[in-house]
Amino acid sequence: MKTSEEVLANNLKSSNEILKINHLRTSFRIKDSYYDAVDDVSLSLKENEVLAIVGESGCGKSTLATSIVGLHNPLNTKVTGEILYNGSNIVKLKEDDLNKIRGNDIGFIFQDPLSALNPLMRIGDQIEESLFFHTKLDEQQRKKRVLELLDQVGIINPKRVARQFSHQLSGGMRQRVMIAIAIACKPKIMIADEPTTALDVTIQAQILDLLLDLQAETNAGIILITHDLGVVAEVADRVAVMYAGQIIEIASVQELFNNPKHPYTRSLLNSIPQVERESEKLEVIQGIVPTLTKLSKHGCRFSPRIPWIDESKHEKEPQLHEISPGHFVRCTCWKNFHFDGEKGGSHL
Amino acid sequence: MWKTIARRFLIMIPQLFVLSIFIFILAQFMPGDPFSGLITPQTDPNRIEELRELAGLNDPVYVQYWNWIVNMFQGDFGDSYTFKVSVASLIGDRGLNTLWLSLLSVFLVYLIAIPLGVIAGRYQNSLKDKTIVLYSFISYAIPTFVLGLIFVYVFGYKLQWFPTSGTKDVEEKAGTLGYYWSIIYHLLLPAITYAVLGTTAIIQYLRSEIIDAQLQDYVKTARSKGIPMKKVYSRHIFRNSLLPIAAFLGFTITGLLGGSFFIETIFGYPGMGKLFIDSIMARDYSVITTLIMLYGFLTLLGSLLSDIILSIVDPRIRIE
């Protein structure tokens, strides 16, 4: 019963698009040539939505996240395409105009809160900084707001913590502080890059719950970058799976876990140790993720890892196809995909 | 904190004790004694022997050592054989000269090195950076006495902008403004020479620290907050990059009394560096041993001072 309720709620709440990414390409310079770490990604984020971006290391998900707020070094990075927010294209914005959006409209949460907090600056001052640059509050009001924020992210003794330094806090507390920084100016969008990877499971659960609670208050759209499909299943509304810089499948969370289509998504799900298949062998994906410099720009990028699927089953220039409302899959190989050793054609 | 400081001072006692034994033994091994230089065909060997007896040089070794230590504790470091004054007042005079020179030098070093280090780190691989790095390597490669001599020749002898020796103008009356100005005036050329050549370490340190800090996650956090780059540098990168230099500050402060033999010699400036080398040449035991004990003590003090400074600027380090 709860399931349908939840679906209904999702449909209701996801109406307003607040961020639209069109044909985003982020390229890094390596020895005088540019390589695409993010290759033609198009996405949209709605108000009050949790959009998860999953993939293994090197698939470009973190690069995508940092591209949205333009944090790359312009000397060795090229970003093209469109990131539309509030009528302007973030990619084309000048640094000064970007700074008005960063921290104000878009909050960012990093993976490791220990290294993401300045070790020499008091916690309170680090939160206050955002307020200083984005609001007209005077010093007293800012200090008051800092305490409110710390309280809002579930810190028991805000007054004391505001005066402390990051090394004096536990991992979970630090991540709460990071979240307080991210939500300080009530952003419309929050980007969380592996926010719980460095934490223990019980703390992870608390932090994820906190993010959702805050979302319920602010209606922010959340982009959650993670490699952990379990976390995705717990909090996401929609999921984009990335492989080698491209989105290869995108669907609602129920659809993705119950009806995965792309061979990569299916292989990933089968490689998770699960209760139902306790004694079975885990699915292994042959080969390795291609490195940026060795990536072939043509054909299905996943084909080298499923060599038992005939080359003719892949599209020449694989595109994302909408196979049911809201469910997109890249390439046509999924239609004929079967796991190595299994009989073919079962998914036709 | 006070407890730790007290404990560190306590630990210094055995350390200095061991140092004193080493110094004493080394002094014993040095060939000759203060009187061997006085011997001429005219001197009466008995008179020399008498002097030796009087100076206590014929006592058993441990008695000599004991007398030395006891006197030292009473503030009596003996007399300099070459300068014919007490070591305490000699070191007092020279030390003060050196202190002024070092203070000005170190001030100039920081004044030059910190902006250059910051610029080089911030604009890494730019023309500015490359020029600064080139300067720091060249200054590292030039020997002090070469640049010192060039400066004396050009600014002192040819252009006559600066005096070439001494510590002050003898004609000025003590306490007047002119008197103090003349002291600073005499300091300037040697201090500039020192500063121009002494910046390498700080420039290089600061440059690499800033380059490192730029890549830290907390800088990314700061940028993601929408803080302008200028402020990110002043609030986040700069302070964190100064830590290693702060860590060295204790040694720099206690090192102020060390002096530089070359600078002092070239500029005819009577300071500690020259005193040390001169007294070794003249076998002036009491000066040598006192100076080594002093430097030993200052080194220990410097490490304590560095720890205290670091604990003030870095909240992660606390001494209890």
Add this chain to the structure above:
Amino acid sequence: MSSFMEVKDLCVHYPIRGGFFNTVIDHVYAVDGVSMEFEKGKTYGLVGESGSGKSTTGKAIIGLEKITSGKIIYEGEDVTHQRRKRDSAYNRDIQMIFQDSQSSMNPRKRVLDIIAEPIRNFMNMTVQEERKRIIELLEIVGMSEEAMYKYPHQFSGGQRQRLGIARAVACNPKMIIADEPVSALDLSVQAQVLNFMKDIQNEYGLSYLFISHDLGVVRHMCDHISIMYKGRFVETGSKNEIFKDPRHIYTKRLLSAIPNIAPESRLERKHKRRQVEVDYKKEQHKYYDEDGKVYPLSSVSSNHSVAIGSIEKGGYESVENNS
């Protein structure tokens, strides 16, 4: 079947120094009275959050940490003080795999020398025999002969972890202590390494002590699981007992926090998690003694023990009825 190895009341305490004379003023009880028995061919999971002492336990068993008190008995013999002897049977038979295989391999040595190290230490082999053995080992972990002449950095994380396994099994060990062996690996690579570990176990009858914070992986790999907190076991038992019938509030809380890849039931899980959290806050004191320490284990059934104080057992029952 009886155990071939036993750890009895293992303690690893680190002194904390302080005061004016820098004397020992207290101890960190990293491992504080841990007992385990190991049977042939089984996998033992050691689970806990960061700082629980699980890694220290593994390192103490193999001899990388000094044991404060307690005993390790291997095939009937007390080997507590032999762990560091170069040629003892214990050292040959118990091997270790590390989380970060890169830093556990000398970067300037070829794979050949890395894998040969235990062979040269423990076995008398001619150069030809050694070569043959290394090729055999590489085959076991699915790598070709050419790998011998490469350096560790030329491999991917998963491949290096497999080389680590090859090195660990080189001298036919009886047990391998695996400290977070797959935590640094991507999902598909993790699957590959876990499969290998299972294959090798089936073939050679190895035992594993599998140390991990990932309960999903532990559930997949282990027969017997111990949950550790503050240097002690809060609960230990067969996999089924732990997952189906957790008794200690700490275990329950840990289990309720594991993400599940079933999005349709996530609201239920969230409610349950919140309920456990409420119980945890309310009932916590009953599960720890006055100093906040975990009680000694008392047995619930033949293969399940839980750390509940004898008087508090009543309290524990009432919690069970409430929830």
